[in-house]
Amino acid sequence: xxxxxxxxxxxxxxxxxxxxxxxxxISGHATLYWYQQILGQGPKxxxxxxxxxxxxxxxLPKDRFSAERLKGxxxxxxxxxxxxxDSAVYLCASSLDVVSSYEQYxxxxxxxxxx
Amino acid sequence: AQSVTQPxxxxxxxxxxxxxxxxxxxYGATPYLFWYVQSPGQGLQLLLKYFSGDTLVQGIKGxxxxxxxxxSSFNLRKPSVHWSDAAEYFCAVGKSxxxxxxxxxxGTKLQVIP
Numbered sequence: 001x002x003x004x005x006x007x008x009x010x011x012x013x014x015x016x017x018x019x020x021x022x023x024x025x026i027s028g029h030a031t032l033y034w035y036q037q038i039l040g041q042g043p044k045x046x047x048x049x050x051x052x053x054x055x056x057x058x059x060l061p062k063d064r065f066s067a068e069r070l071k072g073x074x075x076x077x078x079x080x081x082x083x084x085x086d087s088a089v090y091l092c093a094s095s096l097d098v099v100s101s102y103e104q105y106x107x108x109x110x111x112x113x114x115x
Numbered sequence: 116a117q118s119v120t121q122p123x124x125x126x127x128x129x130x131x132x133x134x135x136x137x138x139x140x141x142y143g144a145t146p147y148l149f150w151y152v153q154s155p156g157q158g159l160q161l162l163l164k165y166f167s168g169d170t171l172v173q174g175i176k177g178x179x180x181x182x183x184x185x186x187s188s189f190n191l192r193k194p195s196v197h198w199s200d201a202a203e204y205f206c207a208v209g210k211s212x213x214x215x216x217x218x219x220x221x222g223t224k225l226q227v228i229p
Binding site: 004040041042043044045048056091093102103104105106107108109 | 119124147149156157158159160161164205207209216217219220221222
């Protein structure tokens with residue numbers, strides 16, 4: 001079974017530029033999560049999708065961050081414009097559904113550096 | 116709101132020695148508790164979880180954890196550490212029932228010396 005795929009693995013941009021991350025969850029997983037992991041901290045949930053609907057985006061900075069999962073499969077997270085404090089690893093995870101959300105499978109992450 | 120505290124930022128143990136990583140949680144009801152491991156450059160992997168029942172939980176890779184309600188703790192243990200266990204370990208808490216959301220601690224980085 002293929003795991004959660006993310007790309008790119010690394011990205012360096014200047015502040016005020018835009019960036020997008022892509023995630024392809026495990027086949028058949030209805031729930032998809034985006035986490036932000038700042039160095040020295042645990043992952044923080046940004047947004048959770050159930051199929052193509054948003055379940056929780058309470059911690060997503062909506063003035064600059066956006067995410068979509070149009071066909072209920074893969075997802076894109078965008079930052080526009082980026083700030084220095086957005087430097088972090090962005091983790092994507094998936095689970096079968098919301099009820100089994102504790103069985104989350106994580107991708108390798110995208111390390112973003114904003115200069 | 117639920118929260119998790121991992122008081123040890125960094126721990127060093129010798130290979131073959133026993134290990135205990137501390138985790139304290141804050142949650143009003145019976146929590147769901149988890150330990151995840153993150154190797155360098157990798158995503159998180161679930162080691163074990165506690166939902167209910169037996170308070171001593173066995174996980175993968177020889178790890179176990181014990182839920183102690185009176186101490187609001189869920190410490191992770193391993194009797195004999197291997198060099199491959201060097202990684203960062205995250206404790207996490209979720210609420211029981213309803214919408215499932217997991218809150219992670221800040222992590223403990225484990226170094227294993229030969």
